[in-house]
Amino acid sequence: MIMKAIRIGLGNLIVAGDYISRPPRMKRSPEAQAVVNQAAAHLALYQFKACPFCVKVRRTMHKLNVPVALHDAKNNQQDRQTLLEQGGRIKVPCLRIEEDGQTTWLYESRAIVSYLEGRFAAV
Numbered sequence: 001m002i003m004k005a006i007r008i009g010l011g012n013l014i015v016a017g018d019y020i021s022r023p024p025r026m027k028r029s030p031e032a033q034a035v036v037n038q039a040a041a042h043l044a045l046y047q048f049k050a051c052p053f054c055v056k057v058r059r060t061m062h063k064l065n066v067p068v069a070l071h072d073a074k075n076n077q078q079d080r081q082t083l084l085e086q087g088g089r090i091k092v093p094c095l096r097i098e099e100d101g102q103t104t105w106l107y108e109s110r111a112i113v114s115y116l117e118g119r120f121a122a123v
Contacts, residue, residue: 011050053109
């Protein structure tokens with residue numbers, strides 16, 4: 001019970017720290033942002049709100065101004081089940097990428113950040 005309280009407290013501290021120290025969003029022309037928004041419509045992040053690795057990915061999405069759909073794999077049973085059945089395991093963060101009729105499930109925060117920066121930093 002004490003460990004659960006500590007975990008919840010630390011999780012809230014991580015989320016608050018992220019909110020306070022969030023980097024500014026990348027500025028783009030309206031046309032360029034529309035292209036990014038359209039590409040991001042094919043992405044979804046399965047995450048836990050207070051997971052530090054998920055916070056790292058969300059900070060990158062915020063910084064790059066990429067509006068990716070968020071799915072709560074901890075509190076939403078349907079999202080959790082989708083992650084398990086289609087992604088293969090319940091591990092977060094996980095980015096679902098739908099391109100050319102193919103779905104790829106990308107795990108590991110470092111790989112996700114690298115993908116997002118490579119795809120959206122220059123747009």
